[in-house]
Amino acid sequence: MTLSNLSREERRFEPPRELAENANVKEEAYERAARDREAFWAEQADRLDWGRTWDRVLDWDNPPFAKWFTGGTINAAYNCVDRHVENGQGDKVAIHWVGEPEDDTRDLTYRDLKDEVCRAANALTELGVKKGDRVAIYLPMIPETVVAMLACARLGAPHTVVFGGFSADALASRIADCGAKVVITADGGYRRGAPSALKPAVDEAVGKAREQGQEVETVLVVRRTGQDVEWTAKHGGDGGRDVWWHDVVDSAFPEHEPEMHDAEHPLYVMYTSGTTGKPKGILHTTGGYLVGTSYTHWAVFDLKADTDVYWCTADVGWVTGHSYMVYGPLANGVTQVVYEGTPDTPHKGRWWEICEKYGVTIFYTAPTAIRTFMKWGADIPAKFDLSKIRLLGSVGEPINPEAYIWYRDTIGGGKVPVVDTWWQTETGQIMISPLPGVTHGKPGSAMKALPGVAADVVTDAGESVPDGSGGYLVLTEPWPAMLRTLWGDDERFKDTYWSRYADQGFYFAGDGAKKDEDGDLWMLGRVDDVMNVSGHRLSTTEIESALVSHPKVAEAAVVGASDDTTGQAVCAFVILRESALQGDGTAPDDLIEELRKHVQKQIGAIAKPRQIMIVPELPKTRSGKIMRRLLKDVAEHRDVGDVTTLADSTVMELITTKLSSGK
Numbered sequence: 281m282t283l284s285n286l287s288r289e290e291r292r293f294e295p296p297r298e299l300a301e302n303a304n305v306k307e308e309a310y311e312r313a314a315r316d317r318e319a320f321w322a323e324q325a326d327r328l329d330w331g332r333t334w335d336r337v338l339d340w341d342n343p344p345f346a347k348w349f350t351g352g353t354i355n356a357a358y359n360c361v362d363r364h365v366e367n368g369q370g371d372k373v374a375i376h377w378v379g380e381p382e383d384d385t386r387d388l389t390y391r392d393l394k395d396e397v398c399r400a401a402n403a404l405t406e407l408g409v410k411k412g413d414r415v416a417i418y419l420p421m422i423p424e425t426v427v428a429m430l431a432c433a434r435l436g437a438p439h440t441v442v443f444g445g446f447s448a449d450a451l452a453s454r455i456a457d458c459g460a461k462v463v464i465t466a467d468g469g470y471r472r473g474a475p476s477a478l479k480p481a482v483d484e485a486v487g488k489a490r491e492q493g494q495e496v497e498t499v500l501v502v503r504r505t506g507q508d509v510e511w512t513a514k515h516g517g518d519g520g521r522d523v524w525w526h527d528v529v530d531s532a533f534p535e536h537e538p539e540m541h542d543a544e545h546p547l548y549v550m551y552t553s554g555t556t557g558k559p560k561g562i563l564h565t566t567g568g569y570l571v572g573t574s575y576t577h578w579a580v581f582d583l584k585a586d587t588d589v590y591w592c593t594a595d596v597g598w599v600t601g602h603s604y605m606v607y608g609p610l611a612n613g614v615t616q617v618v619y620e621g622t623p624d625t626p627h628k629g630r631w632w633e634i635c636e637k638y639g640v641t642i643f644y645t646a647p648t649a650i651r652t653f654m655k656w657g658a659d660i661p662a663k664f665d666l667s668k669i670r671l672l673g674s675v676g677e678p679i680n681p682e683a684y685i686w687y688r689d690t691i692g693g694g695k696v697p698v699v700d701t702w703w704q705t706e707t708g709q710i711m712i713s714p715l716p717g718v719t720h721g722k723p724g725s726a727m728k729a730l731p732g733v734a735a736d737v738v739t740d741a742g743e744s745v746p747d748g749s750g751g752y753l754v755l756t757e758p759w760p761a762m763l764r765t766l767w768g769d770d771e772r773f774k775d776t777y778w779s780r781y782a783d784q785g786f787y788f789a790g791d792g793a794k795k796d797e798d799g800d801l802w803m804l805g806r807v808d809d810v811m812n813v814s815g816h817r818l819s820t821t822e823i824e825s826a827l828v829s830h831p832k833v834a835e836a837a838v839v840g841a842s843d844d845t846t847g848q849a850v851c852a853f854v855i856l857r858e859s860a861l862q863g864d865g866t867a868p869d870d871l872i873e874e875l876r877k878h879v880q881k882q883i884g885a886i887a888k889p890r891q892i893m894i895v896p897e898l899p900k901t902r903s904g905k906i907m908r909r910l911l912k913d914v915a916e917h918r919d920v921g922d923v924t925t926l927a928d929s930t931v932m933e934l935i936t937t938k939l940s941s942g943k
């Protein structure tokens with residue numbers, strides 16, 4: 281299989297010399313890990329504190345069901361908080377928490393965090409939560425969210441965090457699927473300058489979960505906004521279930537003896553959408569997950585825990601928030617920023633203001649955010665001192681070369697390495713990424729599998745493709761933070777990830793990728809985003825990058841719409857930079873033709889969009905992924921499908937209205 285019309289990207293950035301000299305991980309790690317993968321991961325496991333040491337690093341006797349560090353015992357919360365306090369780091373700030381309302385901030389030291397986690401663990405025990413019970417968490421980005429997760433981990437009660445923007449229906453189906461009997465929530469959170477309620481959705485979800493056979497016994501509520509809430513008190517004698525967090529946690533005892541759980545004890549379930557139907561409950565367990573996340577956080581971000589100030593902007597409601605805001609960074613004992621709100625509240629420079637104030641040194645965000653900032657203009661970050669930043673990370677979707685360069689130049693002062701990190705909810709840990717002190721940067725490439733990780737790009741038949749060709753991304757060896765199964769559905773686990781290359785025993789990631797002439801990896805998005813135009817395989821990502829490289833374009837989404845002649849045709853939805861708009865807010869007449877020609881020039885005539893629609897917004901999920909399915913509905917003139925998982929469900933209306941008005 282070959283991918284047609286791959287555009288050329290020739291820019292290269294060497295690792296800064298000082299960073300390379302002092303890098304945590306050097307070139308030799310690749311070879312060492314390849315020589316003895318298990319010994320390599322055992323060495324990484326030593327960075328954690330275990331109750332009992334493992335007997336076996338990897339048990340792969342019954343694939344695809346992996347067990348890592350069997351016989352070992354460990355407590356994730358102990359590793360994320362207590363041990364730092366015991367090691368004399370109690371006064372170090374763990375979290376600089378920044379609320380959305382200005383001046384609403386709180387610093388928690390590792391000691392504060394330990395005391396709070398212990399109190400919450402004691403309070404949950406008092407409320408009847410035992411090891412093995414599932415707890416749903418539906419909270420905004422506040423310190424209590426981290427505390428609640430770690431308290432659950434401490435008790436061995438797997439948590440399932442549901443993004444605070446999800447609907448009552450989504451929450452109910454997750455509660456029912458994993459059988460949660462406790463929900464931890466808040467009255468509300470701050471979003472775009474105003475309190476936004478959470479408790480009513482929980483009340484509704486609890487009713488819906490009951491219809492699906494799951495009874496929630498307790499709803500533990502953090503008071504965040506102070507807004508009015510419906511209340512049925514748990515101890516009020518009327519069969520209620522609500523309990524205030526401050527009533528039971530604040531008065532609880534701040535000491536709690538952590539039990540060392542089996543390394544394979546379930547840590548959490550994270551739901552992620554499949555292509556259709558029921559969401560999949562990705563199950564992560566304790567020992568291997570903590571090894572995988574703490575090692576990669578240390579290696580990929582070249583973490584210097586004594587001096588770095590780290591900020592990952594992801595919401596805790598998706599996996600990046602779990603692996604790279606909670607478990608990885610806290611296991612590594614770093615100081616980090618956690619921000620509650622949106623990047624444009626109360627002004628479009630809020631993130632950069634926060635970076636300046638706390639002296640952020642490592643910054644990790646998503647391409648969709650970067651492209652938004654490009655749209656807003658470089659003059660906004662230019663108002664702030666970002667000189668402490670020494671490393672930039674990207675995750676969630678392919679980063680277009682132009683977005684990469686903008687990020688490096690505008691946020692990184694033209695000298696800071698960008699690490700493009702590929703991974704999934706399922707992989708738990710970063711799998712493919714440059715190492716900032718070793719690998720040179722190629723804008724748009726995630727480069728290669730990390731030490732201890734084995735990936736390849738293969739054909740339909742499972743054969744490794746030669747350099748210069750494309751195919752399907754697979755992972756060819758088990759890794760510590762890999763998902764263990766789908767909650768309650770071993771068959772679907774096998775079908776979804778392991779059946780396609782059953783003969784070879786590969787994990788099928790569902791992503792297209794290509795190897796360039798040097799053998800470096802370029803991620804091309806989900807395979808369902810690959811179009812076939814007149815028999816040519818075209819990547820949506822590549823055409824999007826071509827559009828974004830035009831100076832008037834801020835963001836672009838491309839879909840393959842069915843076409844009588846060509847099979848599929850390229851349809852593009854484009855957001856223009858503000859500077860490209862005319863005085864009345866409309867686009868100049870000849871711009872669409874200019875953009876079509878631009879794509880033709882960048883990639884080739886085959887990639888020239890049949891249609892380009894200028895839109896004000898793009899439909900995105902809460903984790904920032906563009907929902908191309910909905911755009912395809914528009915391009916194929918259908919009624920727009922289910923919009924409930926959009927971060928902003930009004931976006932599709934905005935797009936269809938705009939298009940029908942013809943401006």
Ligand code: WTA
Nearest residue numbers: 675676677678700701702703704705803806
């Ligand atoms: C995509 C997010 C290209 C990919 C951590 C993957 C990426 C899916 C990258 C997983 C990247 C994530 N380059 N594509 N650096 N990172 N993806 O489960 O399609 O929300 O399969 O995990 O996002 O998304 P998920």
